[in-house]
Amino acid sequence: MMKKTKNTKNTTKKASVKRSGNGRFSSFSLPQRILIIVAACGLFLYFIYQPVCIWYAAARDGQIYQEEKTRYEQNNAELQERGDTLKSDEGIKEEARERGYVDKGEYPVTVEGLPSDKDEADSSDSSPIPKEIEQAVLDEPDPFYVQILDFIFLYHKG
Numbered sequence: 001m002m003k004k005t006k007n008t009k010n011t012t013k014k015a016s017v018k019r020s021g022n023g024r025f026s027s028f029s030l031p032q033r034i035l036i037i038v039a040a041c042g043l044f045l046y047f048i049y050q051p052v053c054i055w056y057a058a059a060r061d062g063q064i065y066q067e068e069k070t071r072y073e074q075n076n077a078e079l080q081e082r083g084d085t086l087k088s089d090e091g092i093k094e095e096a097r098e099r100g101y102v103d104k105g106e107y108p109v110t111v112e113g114l115p116s117d118k119d120e121a122d123s124s125d126s127s128p129i130p131k132e133i134e135q136a137v138l139d140e141p142d143p144f145y146v147q148i149l150d151f152i153f154l155y156h157k158g
Contacts, residue, residue, distance in 0.1 A: 071133040
């Protein structure tokens with residue numbers, strides 16, 4: 001006769017863990033949860049908007065100042081070139097003729113009634129170059145995306 005053996009293996013039952021919803025948002029319905037998340041995002045954007053506006057204004061001002069600096073450097077290069085021209089004998093003679101001086105054997109001739117560039121330059125401020133450069137930079141149109149960002153961040157050029 002055969003001995004019957006009992007199954008001695010330990011059978012373990014898996015305990016099913018059911019979440020009872022003890023979390024923070026468990027007492028809120030789905031629309032309420034969405035409303036809380038949207039409100040939290042809105043508060044975050046509200047508090048971050050002003051610093052981002054300040055940063056954007058500083059970045060735009062930096063771009064404008066860089067453009068003005070580039071134009072100043074171009075203007076300085078032109079003035080340096082003019083100064084170098086005036087140091088030569090031909091440059092001195094050319095400037096003297098523009099001012100009404102004549103060389104030996106020449107006779108001065110004056111033409112009246114024509115507009116003069118020097119009259120317009122003399123009537124403006126003593127240093128018109130910075131205002132001209134600043135105005136030229138400010139008058140340049142910006143790309144559409146910069147105009148959109150200027151509107152969003154309430155930035156006014158100038």
